[in-house]
Every structure is written in structure tokens, then in C-alpha cells.
Amino acid sequence: MRREVRLSGFGGQGIMLAAVILGRAAVMYDGKYAVQTQVYGPEARGGASMAAVVIDDAPILYPKVTSPDLYVIMSQEGFEKYGSGARPDAMLLLDRGLVHSRPACRYLEVPATDDARSVLKKVIVANIVMLGALVTATGVVSREAIEKAVLDQVPKGTEDLNLRALRQGYALGEGAIHEAA
Amino acid sequence: MSFEDWLRADRLPHIWCSGCSNGTILNCTMAAVDMMDWDPDRTVVVSGIGCSSRAAGYVEADSLHTTHGRALAFATGVKLAEPSLNVVVFTGDGDLAAIGGNHFIHACRRNIDLTVVCMNNLIYGMTGGQGSPTTPLGALSTTTPYGAAEPAFDLAALAVAAGANYVARWTSYHVRELEKAVKAGLETPGLSFIEVRAGCPTNYGRKNRIREATDQLEQFRTRSMLKVKYDRLVAEGKPVPHDAIVVGEFVRRSNPAMGVAP
Amino acid sequence: MQGNVASAEGALAAGCRFFGGYPITPSTEVAERMASRMPKAGGVFVQMEDEIASIAAVIGASWTGKKAMTATSGPGFSLMMENLGFAVMTETPLVVVNIQRGGPSTGQPTMSAQGDMLQCRYGSHGDIGIVALAPNSVQEMHDLTVKAFNLAERLRCPAFLMADEHIGHMRERIDLPDTVEVVDRTQLEPGTLPFAAGPGLVPGFPTFGKGHRVHVTGLTHDERGYPATTDPEVHAALVERLVRKVEGARREIADYVVTNPDAEVVFVCYGAPSRAVAQLVADKPDEGIGVLRLRLVWPFPEHALAEFSNATAFIVPEQNLGQIASEVERHTDLPVVPVPKLGGELHTPAELARVYEGVRR
CATH class of the missing domain: 3.40.50.970 (Thiamin diphosphate (ThDP)-binding fold, Pyr/PP domains)
Known part of the structure; x- marks a missing residue:
């Protein structure tokens, strides 16, 4: 089955890295096909950031997301640009502290940045927390796969921190899913 | 061998005008190369576009006659890809300092192991005598009919500032000194830059009252001032003639270089 | 990767x-x-x-x-x-x-x-x-x-x-x-x-x-x-x-891929837009949409157009205003329909479907 994931936030949050990890998990460890793409502007930090991952059991023909069924939104601007138009049966994970609007589709509030700051003491891993929540809430890739992919991609010496972030996300992914308004 | 063995007999006579200095400079350069006992089969001559750059085609070695201004960039590729080759570059003032100015300073900065001989005749000869970045203030050319209004580049000073390991300036009158300077350049790892003031009776001389090649040589003889003397005069606060051609060795150093044969 | x-x-x-x-x-x-x-x-x-x-x-x-x-x-x-x-x-x-x-x-x-x-x-x-x-x-x-x-x-x-x-x-x-x-x-x-x-x-x-x-x-x-x-x-x-x-x-x-050579309407494509074409073909398996996908564009394989002997039209989606479409036009008397797309986004299969439907009628 083709699944389209759109991730959005602001530059510097690691949106791109989260997309790369997700695609890697699907391809390298779940034996699926995946294509990761992005839209980026001239800013390396700040500014809107969007990445996308298409995951499928069969080879992927069209590489771009057209109508995502999964969203990971980590900024208000990202929500307005991408999340607000989500189709009714889509599932949207939003960073509770950073996104103030609520979508017209099913959604899960994830205090990713808050927990990264207060529990993990490193706000930088909020993107990994979101990935953990995404995996639990949607099963888009397996836990084993995402853990291996995270370890492949994160800097040496931060493996433990990132695994803890992932597990924090798993727990948050168990939270109550709000049905579409 | 002698320098004559380094010339392609089947390419002579050359295209240069009578009275042109380029032949002298080519001879001096190849005499210096000959003293190095280099293998012609392991030597590459690179040039750009202009009168000077036809020199590459007259040398009995592998030769690469490239596009206008880009000789140093091509030579950089040759030398980095195969450092065991000996690479000499012929260029001119328009080729090197105008269209190729960026490559000039960056080749010096990289200090890549090339020997660059610039035939500086103060004019675009091949296209018929237009002003160049080294045309002196007030000099006449077809594009400076009221006298050059722009200050000129000091190529040797530029090469020193940009990082070349060896820099010298001579004129086509100073054949022995020139030969020695080229040889010193060939021996120095890193970029060696030898600026040679060259006469162009056809295009520069005709417009600036140096019609005869002999007049040009006489001017080179009388106006040249050794760098050591120039430096002393400046240090003593004494006047230096405005038309002095400062000749000699500007720098010889052993800064880190690229493309040096292992 | x-x-x-x-x-x-x-x-x-x-x-x-x-x-x-x-x-x-x-x-x-x-x-x-x-x-x-x-x-x-x-x-x-x-x-x-x-x-x-x-x-x-x-x-x-x-x-x-x-x-x-x-x-x-x-x-x-x-x-x-x-x-x-x-x-x-x-x-x-x-x-x-x-x-x-x-x-x-x-x-x-x-x-x-x-x-x-x-x-x-x-x-x-x-x-x-x-x-x-x-x-x-x-x-x-x-x-x-x-x-x-x-x-x-x-x-x-x-x-x-x-x-x-x-x-x-x-x-x-x-x-x-x-x-x-x-x-x-x-x-x-x-x-x-x-x-x-x-x-x-x-x-x-x-x-x-x-x-x-x-x-x-x-x-x-x-x-x-x-x-x-x-x-x-x-x-x-x-x-x-x-x-x-x-x-x-x-x-x-020549290096190209032919899909459905009996087709009447044929897409000629290369690079990213060919992925949209492939999706369209997969989405409409009964249509038998023809595709000539060029892996090598120059020298242009003009003879490849003749692989589609029933062709009635060529559709050429490109991320430009029709550069290769004009090359296709040079080699055929059939109608050539460019589908230009500027701005940086990729043609969607839906966009190509609309053009296809229009040309097929």
C-alpha cells in the first residue's frame, strides 16, 4: 500500500533528517520501497521546511506526495502551509507546543519539543520524538526499523540520547487520537 | 640538445611580425628548459589566446593551445592530474591579466607547480592593437585614441601578493638574465611567474613612437632599473623615473605548493 | 541514497x-x-x-x-x-x-x-x-x-x-x-x-x-x-x-524505453516528468497509454517515434516550455502536444490525465 508522509516545520528542527531516517527505515530494514523528497529555500536555519516520504510495498512510480495520508507538523507556519488542507481521512501528528491550530482530520497532539526540553534536556531531538510517536500511532514503519535507521543517521556519541528520544515518542504515540472535528 | 631541438621545425616560420619580441622570449624559455634536461616526452606546454599563446604550437612537446584567458586553469588540470609532467605556460598581458585575471591570482594562490612566462607587450597584438590592462597611462592604442585613462596592472607585484613562489621581471633585451630567471622558475617548486616586457613594433610601437625594434630594445636598455636599486631609491626617499621598468627577482620563497612531482 | x-x-x-x-x-x-x-x-x-x-x-x-x-x-x-x-x-x-x-x-x-x-x-x-x-x-x-x-x-x-x-x-x-x-x-x-x-x-x-x-x-x-x-x-x-x-x-x-507500442496516444518524456507518466499509465492499465521514455536525449532518437505505428498524437511533458517537444515536431507530421511546467514542481499524474483525455477525444 502506498503511504504518503509529509513532514513540516522550520529550518533547524531536523525535518529533513527525520524524513531521511523514515525513508531509510522503510527501505533498509522493512524491505519496502521509499522515496524521500523535499522543498527547501535559501535559508539553512529558520524559514519553512518541508520534506516528504512515500513508502510502498511495490516500486514507486510517482515520487512526490500529492495527497498525504500522514502528516508530521512542527510549526504553526508549516501547519498553515501544509497541514490545514489535509484530507478528512488523513492522520496528523502535531507538536503541541508549536502548533496552535487544529486540523479537520484525525490528529494526535504530541508534546515533542516540550518533552525534548524538559525530559531529555536536549530540544534538538524533538524531531526524533515525533518519529517515535509517528511509528506508534500509525505503524508506517516498524520500531526495529526506525531504531536501526536512527542509529545509522545520528552523530556518533548521541545514539543513547536519540534512542531515549525515540522511546519517549513511542509513549507519546499511545496518546488519545482526536477524531476529526 | 639545444633550444633549437625543442622547436617544431615543421611549424616554422612562425606567425610573429618582424621586430616582435616573442621569438626571443620563446628561445630564452626553451634554452632554460633545455638546461633542465627535461624529457620532451614528459613536458607539456600550455597557452591561451593571443600572439604570445602561439608559442605553444612551436614547441616540440605535448602542447595545449586553449581558450582566451584560461591557460592557467587548463594547466592546473594537467598538472594536478599528472604531477610527474613538467608544465610550462605561455601567456600575454591581455590573456593573463584581463580575461584570465581570476585564474592568474588563483593559480598563484594555489602555488601550483607551473612556470608561467608572460609576454607583456602592453597591447592586444593579434586583434590589432587595442588597450590592455598593462597599457600605461596616456599610451595610445586603437581603443585608447586619446591616451589610456586607466591605471595599469603591475603583474609581478600581483603575482607576489597572490602567493607565487618565484617572481621575476625582465625585458626582451635581457636575454641572459631572462634565461636564468626562467631556469630559476623551472627549478622552484610552486608557481613561478616570469613577466617579460616585450616589444610590439606593429601595434604598440607604431602608435607610441617606438617604430623600430632597435628603438624598443634601446628603451628597454635605458629605462630598466634593477629591483635592488629601485628598492634603495624608494627607501632613501629619492625620486624614481616614472617610466622606469623595474627588473630583477621580486620573490623567491618555498611556501607550500600544489602539484609538485612526488 | x-x-x-x-x-x-x-x-x-x-x-x-x-x-x-x-x-x-x-x-x-x-x-x-x-x-x-x-x-x-x-x-x-x-x-x-x-x-x-x-x-x-x-x-x-x-x-x-x-x-x-x-x-x-x-x-x-x-x-x-x-x-x-x-x-x-x-x-x-x-x-x-x-x-x-x-x-x-x-x-x-x-x-x-x-x-x-x-x-x-x-x-x-x-x-x-x-x-x-x-x-x-x-x-x-x-x-x-x-x-x-x-x-x-x-x-x-x-x-x-x-x-x-x-x-x-x-x-x-x-x-x-x-x-x-x-x-x-x-x-x-x-x-x-x-x-x-x-x-x-x-x-x-x-x-x-x-x-x-x-x-x-x-x-x-x-x-x-x-x-x-x-x-x-x-x-x-x-x-x-x-x-x-x-x-x-x-x-x-540510442537508449529509450517503449511502453504499449500499439497505442494511439503516446507520451514522449525524459527525467522526472516520466515518473508522472509512469504513474498515469499504471493508474489506467486498460487505456494502453503509449510511452517513449528517453534515457538518452541527444543525439535525438528520431527513429524511436516510428515504434508507435498506430500513433495519432504525441504528448511531451517537460519542465520547460517545450524544448524537446519542438524536436519531436521536427520528426513527425502528427500533432505534438507540449505539456510545459515551469515553477519547479513536478507534473502530477492528474494533470497529465487531463491532457491525455483531451488529446484522446
Whole structure:
């Protein structure tokens, strides 16, 4: 089955890295096909950031997301640009502290940045927390796969921190899913 | 061998005008190369576009006659890809300092192991005598009919500032000194830059009252001032003639270089 | 793996041992990968002062016998045009990877386009012969880079990998083969003139440093390599050979994929838009939509249009205003419908479906 994931936030949050990890998990460890793409502007930090991952059991023909069924939104601007138009049966994970609007589709509030700051003491891993929540809430890739992919991609010496972030996300992914308004 | 063995007999006579200095400079350069006992089969001559750059085609070695201004960039590729080759570059003032100015300073900065001989005749000869970045203030050319209004580049000073390991300036009158300077350049790892003031009776001389090649040589003889003397005069606060051609060795150093044969 | 990285890996597999480049979005990852990998592969990476110098250094390196390449995008590609003509004139094998972005001018540095398709074919002054390939996946960024090297070596001309930002920056699954088929330039036989036509009109290559004492010039030259700039016959014969050696190999080197050859409506596509076409074909299996996907765009395989004997129209989606559509038009009397898309986004299957429905009626 083709699944389209759109991730959005602001530059510097690691949106791109989260997309790369997700695609890697699907391809390298779940034996699926995946294509990761992005839209980026001239800013390396700040500014809107969007990445996308298409995951499928069969080879992927069209590489771009057209109508995502999964969203990971980590900024208000990202929500307005991408999340607000989500189709009714889509599932949207939003960073509770950073996104103030609520979508017209099913959604899960994830205090990713808050927990990264207060529990993990490193706000930088909020993107990994979101990935953990995404995996639990949607099963888009397996836990084993995402853990291996995270370890492949994160800097040496931060493996433990990132695994803890992932597990924090798993727990948050168990939270109550709000049905579409 | 002698320098004559380094010339392609089947390419002579050359295209240069009578009275042109380029032949002298080519001879001096190849005499210096000959003293190095280099293998012609392991030597590459690179040039750009202009009168000077036809020199590459007259040398009995592998030769690469490239596009206008880009000789140093091509030579950089040759030398980095195969450092065991000996690479000499012929260029001119328009080729090197105008269209190729960026490559000039960056080749010096990289200090890549090339020997660059610039035939500086103060004019675009091949296209018929237009002003160049080294045309002196007030000099006449077809594009400076009221006298050059722009200050000129000091190529040797530029090469020193940009990082070349060896820099010298001579004129086509100073054949022995020139030969020695080229040889010193060939021996120095890193970029060696030898600026040679060259006469162009056809295009520069005709417009600036140096019609005869002999007049040009006489001017080179009388106006040249050794760098050591120039430096002393400046240090003593004494006047230096405005038309002095400062000749000699500007720098010889052993800064880190690229493309040096292992 | 990312497309740009896959291209660098393909180059290394093909034997590339010299990379000269200048940073430019969206091609920079090719240079970055080369900077990291080249020293370990025993090759040379150099960051030059601009794109003019980059292609010049690549040409110089190629004459020492090294396989050499650069990577760039629109503005840098424009700067390379003169020296690319020099490479054609001097028959220097080299590869240029162009990750196309929106132009003209600085345009859209981070967005995709295919606006340089005619520039690569006609951009340098004079009549030239070149080869251009257009990958549509990360796998093909690798495979067609290898192929570009092989064609450059065989035909002794510049070969372009005309990718677009979508494919260059995309990450997807790739299988890296242990070995690839590699073609090396034929060396000049002693006693043979360095610029006399050999098999397939291609002369043997007189590598610098091997005793050939060859003169290489961008001036019109005779078979010895010596300038002969005012001889009309020498010039005509030389330029005709430079073009014919490539154009004459058109059928032999053609590389395209045909889907549904009995179709009436046929898409002609290359690069990223061909992925949208593939999706449309898969979404409408009963329609039997025809597709001619070009992996090699130049020399244009005009004979491939005849594979569709029932064709009534050709639809050509491109990320430009119809550059290859105009080439298709030159070779058919049937209607040709360009589907231009500017702005950097990829055609969607739905957009192509609407055009298809319109043409089918």
C-alpha cells in the first residue's frame, strides 16, 4: 500500500533528517520501497521546511506526495502551509507546543519539543520524538526499523540520547487520537 | 640538445611580425628548459589566446593551445592530474591579466607547480592593437585614441601578493638574465611567474613612437632599473623615473605548493 | 541514497579520477561526495575558482589520460559553454553533470527544471556534436553517469548527464553493482596522425606524456593537429566529422524505453516528468497509454517515434516550455502536444490525465 508522509516545520528542527531516517527505515530494514523528497529555500536555519516520504510495498512510480495520508507538523507556519488542507481521512501528528491550530482530520497532539526540553534536556531531538510517536500511532514503519535507521543517521556519541528520544515518542504515540472535528 | 631541438621545425616560420619580441622570449624559455634536461616526452606546454599563446604550437612537446584567458586553469588540470609532467605556460598581458585575471591570482594562490612566462607587450597584438590592462597611462592604442585613462596592472607585484613562489621581471633585451630567471622558475617548486616586457613594433610601437625594434630594445636598455636599486631609491626617499621598468627577482620563497612531482 | 551522491558513485565506478568543480545549488552534493571519496580512490578533487576554470581543468586532466568530470547547474553551465566547444573541437572525453534548476539567470536555485536541454545541444558556438542522458531515478543517476563516461570515452566528446533537481535531490532505493561495464578511449597507434579519423570517425587518443608530442588546439586544425584556420576544406571536413561521429552513432547508442507500442496516444518524456507518466499509465492499465521514455536525449532518437505505428498524437511533458517537444515536431507530421511546467514542481499524474483525455477525444 502506498503511504504518503509529509513532514513540516522550520529550518533547524531536523525535518529533513527525520524524513531521511523514515525513508531509510522503510527501505533498509522493512524491505519496502521509499522515496524521500523535499522543498527547501535559501535559508539553512529558520524559514519553512518541508520534506516528504512515500513508502510502498511495490516500486514507486510517482515520487512526490500529492495527497498525504500522514502528516508530521512542527510549526504553526508549516501547519498553515501544509497541514490545514489535509484530507478528512488523513492522520496528523502535531507538536503541541508549536502548533496552535487544529486540523479537520484525525490528529494526535504530541508534546515533542516540550518533552525534548524538559525530559531529555536536549530540544534538538524533538524531531526524533515525533518519529517515535509517528511509528506508534500509525505503524508506517516498524520500531526495529526506525531504531536501526536512527542509529545509522545520528552523530556518533548521541545514539543513547536519540534512542531515549525515540522511546519517549513511542509513549507519546499511545496518546488519545482526536477524531476529526 | 639545444633550444633549437625543442622547436617544431615543421611549424616554422612562425606567425610573429618582424621586430616582435616573442621569438626571443620563446628561445630564452626553451634554452632554460633545455638546461633542465627535461624529457620532451614528459613536458607539456600550455597557452591561451593571443600572439604570445602561439608559442605553444612551436614547441616540440605535448602542447595545449586553449581558450582566451584560461591557460592557467587548463594547466592546473594537467598538472594536478599528472604531477610527474613538467608544465610550462605561455601567456600575454591581455590573456593573463584581463580575461584570465581570476585564474592568474588563483593559480598563484594555489602555488601550483607551473612556470608561467608572460609576454607583456602592453597591447592586444593579434586583434590589432587595442588597450590592455598593462597599457600605461596616456599610451595610445586603437581603443585608447586619446591616451589610456586607466591605471595599469603591475603583474609581478600581483603575482607576489597572490602567493607565487618565484617572481621575476625582465625585458626582451635581457636575454641572459631572462634565461636564468626562467631556469630559476623551472627549478622552484610552486608557481613561478616570469613577466617579460616585450616589444610590439606593429601595434604598440607604431602608435607610441617606438617604430623600430632597435628603438624598443634601446628603451628597454635605458629605462630598466634593477629591483635592488629601485628598492634603495624608494627607501632613501629619492625620486624614481616614472617610466622606469623595474627588473630583477621580486620573490623567491618555498611556501607550500600544489602539484609538485612526488 | 541521494541522486547526486549516486551520480558521484557512478562516476567513480566508471573510472573517474579527476573532479574539478565549483559549488552551485542544486548540484553541490556531487562535489561534496567527490571531495570525500576521490583521495581514497587515488584520484584528484579540486575546487576551482569558477565554472570556466572547472571545465578547463577537467579538459586538461582528460589529456593526461584521466577520466574527468564536473558537476554544475544552469548559471555554471552557461559559463562552461565556450570551453565545452573547445572540448568538442579537441575531441576531449569528459562528463558534465547538470542538475537543472529554474532559469533563466539565477532563477530558482532550489527548484527543478529541464530548461537546459537545448543549451546542452546547441549552447556552444559553431556546429557541435555531444551526447546527453536524462536519468529518472536515483538508480539511473548512477547507471547513466557510468554510461555518460563510456559514451564520452568512445566518441571522444562531452557527455552530459542532464538531470533535474527532483532526481538529483531525491533519495530512494538503489542497487550498487559490484562492477560496471567500462569503456576506455582507444589510444593513438604510433605512426598515425593524431586527428585523422579512426573507426567510427573517432581518432585514437594521444595521451600527454606518452611521447606523441601532439599539438592540441581549439583552432581549426589539420590531421596533424596544426592550425589551418583559413583552409575552407579543412574546416568543413573537421566540423562535419565532429558532428557526424556522434550523429552517425544515433541508432547504435540510442537508449529509450517503449511502453504499449500499439497505442494511439503516446507520451514522449525524459527525467522526472516520466515518473508522472509512469504513474498515469499504471493508474489506467486498460487505456494502453503509449510511452517513449528517453534515457538518452541527444543525439535525438528520431527513429524511436516510428515504434508507435498506430500513433495519432504525441504528448511531451517537460519542465520547460517545450524544448524537446519542438524536436519531436521536427520528426513527425502528427500533432505534438507540449505539456510545459515551469515553477519547479513536478507534473502530477492528474494533470497529465487531463491532457491525455483531451488529446484522446
